[in-house]
Amino acid sequence: MSIDLSQFFEVFFEESFEGLDAMEAELLNLVPGEEDLETINTIFRAAHSIKGGSGTFGFNSVSDFTHVLETLLDQIREGKRELTTEHVDLLLKSVDCLRALLSALQSEQEPDLEEANALRLKFEAILGLGQSEHDNPNSECADEQQAEVNTYQIDFKPYHHLFKTGNEPLYMISELAELGELETHVSHNEIPDITDLTADDCFLSWRFFLNTEKEERVIREIFEWVEDDCDLTITLCGGLFSEDDTAQGAEENNPDSKIEPASSAPINTQEVKKAVVSKAPPPATESTSIRVGIDKVDSLINMVGELVITQAMLTQLGEQEITEATIASLQEGLAQLAHNTRDLQENVMRIRMLPISFVFSRFPRLVRDISQKLNKQVELKLLGEQTELDKTVMEKISDPMVHLVRNSLDHGLETVDQRLAVGKDPVGIVTLNAFHQGGNIVIEIMDDGQGLNTTKIKEKAIANGLIALGDELSDDEINELIFMPGFSTADAVSDISGRGVGMDVVRRNIQSLNGSVEVSSATGIGSTFTIRLPLTLAILDGQLVKVAKHTYIIPLISIVESLQIDITKVSRVGKDLDVLRLRDEYIPILRLYNIFNHQGAIETLDKTLLVVVESDNQKIGLLVDDLLSQQQVVIKSLEANYQKVDGVSGATILGDGRVSLIIDISGLIKLSGLRKPGSQELIIESQANLEAS
C-alpha cells in the first residue's frame, strides 16, 4: 500500500539531467530578437518537468528555484517580455546551478543554496518585486518563525472504506510529523474479531498532539483529500507537552500499530517508526543505468530465439543414433550455434554503445563560455555525432577531449585582430569529428588556428631538458614533444589551460583506454588532434602465445609482426640487452620468461619466435616459445579479487576453462626497465642511435 518514493529518485535525477541538457542545448540556440517559440516551449517544458518532479519528491530547493525560472520563461513565451542576452546568460547559469543542486541531492548531500538564492534574486529583480514576495518561501519562513508555538489536538477517525479511496493515513502522519513535534495515539478498539475482519478496511483511529508553529489551516490541508471519508476534529489546546511525552508517545505507538490488520501490519509498523521516531535518509544506492533503444532489445530477443531453436535441434540430434549423417548435421548445428553465439555477443556489446553526441553535446556550452572569456569568435562544428561508442569509454574520454578543445581555443585559435591581420575569417572554426575506422573509433579535434609553434616548443623542450640543444628533429617529432611529461608552453597559468595538467595526462588517460592520440599541425593553417580508441573495452582480439608451459595473450592490435630470429642480426648492447636489426630498425628483445620469472622456456635466440609489438611509439620484441591460435577474448578483471599485476592488464577464460593472462605491453616495458636498471635508457638510446643514423 505504501510506496517508497525513493525508488524513483534515480529515474527522476536521470530525467532531470536529461532535461537540463536539453535546456542547455536549446538555450545555446537562442538568439535574442529572433527567438523561435518552439525552442522556448522546449525549454519551458523541460523546466516544468523538473519543477514538477522535484516538487513530488520533496526537493523544495529545486522546485522553488525552478519556479522563478519558469515564471520568466512563461512571460517570454506569452510575449509579455522580450528575450535579452542577459536572460539567456542568466538561464544558462541557472541550468548549471540546478545541475549542482540535483547532483548534491543525488549524492544525498545538503545542496549549497547560496548560488541558487543569488540567482533567484536576479530573476526576481527581472520579474519585479511584487511577484517575488509572494513566491519567496524564505520570507514566509521568516514570518512563521515569529509565530507562536501551539499544541493542537487532532482526532482523526477515518471511515472503514478509507483505503479503498486510495488514501494512506501513514502519509498524513508523516506529513504531520514534519510540521512539528508529534505525539501519536492509536486506538484499535474497533478492530473486530478475526472472523469479521476484512483486511482492506481501516479499523484504526488516531489522536494526535501536534506541537507546531503552523496555523490550523496548514493542518487541515493535510487531510484535504480525506475530508469526506473521516471524522476530523482539530482543537487548540495551547501550551507545550514535554519532550519525555513525545518520546513515550512514539514508543507506545509502535506496539499499538502492530495490532493493525494483518496485511498491512509489518509495513506500517516500520513506516510509522520511521516517520515518527527517526527521519534518517535511506541508504544510498549507487547504480548507473543506460537507456537502450527498443530495436536493440528486439534484435536481442530475435537472436535468443534463434539460439533456442539451434539448441533444440542439437538436443534432437543428440538423442538419435550416431551415424555418418547425424555427425554431418551435428557439425552443421554446431556451426550454426557458433554463428548465433557470435551474433548474440556482438548485439549484447551493442547495448553498451551510445552515440558520441552524449559527449559532444557538452562542447557548445564550453566553447561559448571560453570564447567569451578569451574574447575570440569561434564556430563549433560537430560531425559524426551518431557514431557509437562504449559507455565506459565514453565516460573516460570526455575529460581528455575537454582538455584538447580548451587547448585548441586557448593556444590554437588566434584573436579576431590576429586573424584579420593574416587575412583569415575573423570567426575561428573548431571541428569535432567522430567516425569508425577498422576496429577503432577515431575522434578528431581540428582547429583552423595558427598551428603548433615548433620553435617555441623546441625552445621549451630544451629549457626543460627534454632534448639537447643540438638535436635535429623533424616537425612531427617536435609536435610529439608536447605529450612529454612536464611540458606546457602556456606563458602564464591561465584559467583555461596551462594548469600543469599537461598533454601527457591526456595521452596517459587515452592510453589507459587502450587508445592513442596523435597531433598533426601546419603553421598558420591549424592543427588536428586524432584520438583512436578501441570500440569496446570488454573484448579484444588476442594472439595466444606460449612461454614455458604458460599461455599468455598479446593484444593483436599491438602486434606489428611475428618472426623467427636470425641470430646474425642480433647484437648485444650493454650488459644484457639483445637488439635485433630488423630492416632499418633496432628492436630490443625482451625475454618474457625472464620478466615473468618462468622456468623451462627456450632461452637460445636463434630460430626462436619473436613477436614485435608497438606501444607508446616504441617497438619491442617479445621472445616466446610458440605462437598458438588467435581468438577473441573477454577481458576479466584480476583486481576484482586480487590486485594489480605488473605487466598484465587482465585475465580471460579460454575455451577449455583455463585462465590465461593478457599482457599489458606498456606495463611490460616499464617492468623490464624496473627489473633491469638501465635497460630503459638503452632502449631509448638505441632508438636515438637509429634516428641519428
Add this chain to the structure above:
Amino acid sequence: MISGQSELDNKIMLEQAKGVKQFLTFIMADEEYGVDILTVQEIRSWEEITVLPNAPDYVKGVINLRGTIVPILDLRLRFGLPSIEYGPLTVVIVVKVNFEQGSKIMGVVVDAVSDVYSIAEEDAKTVPNFTDSDNSEFVAGLVNVGEKMVALLDLKKTMKIKCTH
C-alpha cells in the same frame, strides 16, 4: 519437516543471540584451524591453476570459478610451513573476505577439511604474544574443543597480500 526447519532456525537464532558462531575447521601440518563458516563459499578439490608472474610464493595463481577469476593462496607457505605435495585430500576452501575496500573471493589450499564446530565467542582466548612469530597475527583466537585446540583465523590479515614491489 517445516517444524523441524523452524526448530533449526530457532536454534541458530538462539545461538547467534548468545554469540555462538559456527566454524569450519581444517587440518594443516597436524594442527586444526577454523574459519567462520559464514565466510565459506564452497570447498573444491585442487585443480590445475594459472600461475601469476612475480607473485609471492604463497600465491599459487588464479582459477576460473564459474567465470570469475579467483586467486588461490597456499596456507602452508603463508605460515612459513614446509610445503607438501598436493594429494587427493588437498582441498581449496573458497572464502569471501571483507576488506576495507570491499569484499573479495579468494581460495586457500589446506591439507584437509575437518569438522564444523559451534563456538561461543567468549570461549575464544586471545593468542599469547609469541614474540618472534609473524604467524600469531593471523590467529584471532584459540579455543578448546574437547581435547583439541583450534586456532581461529583472522581472514582479513591472513589473506592480505603484500605488494611485491
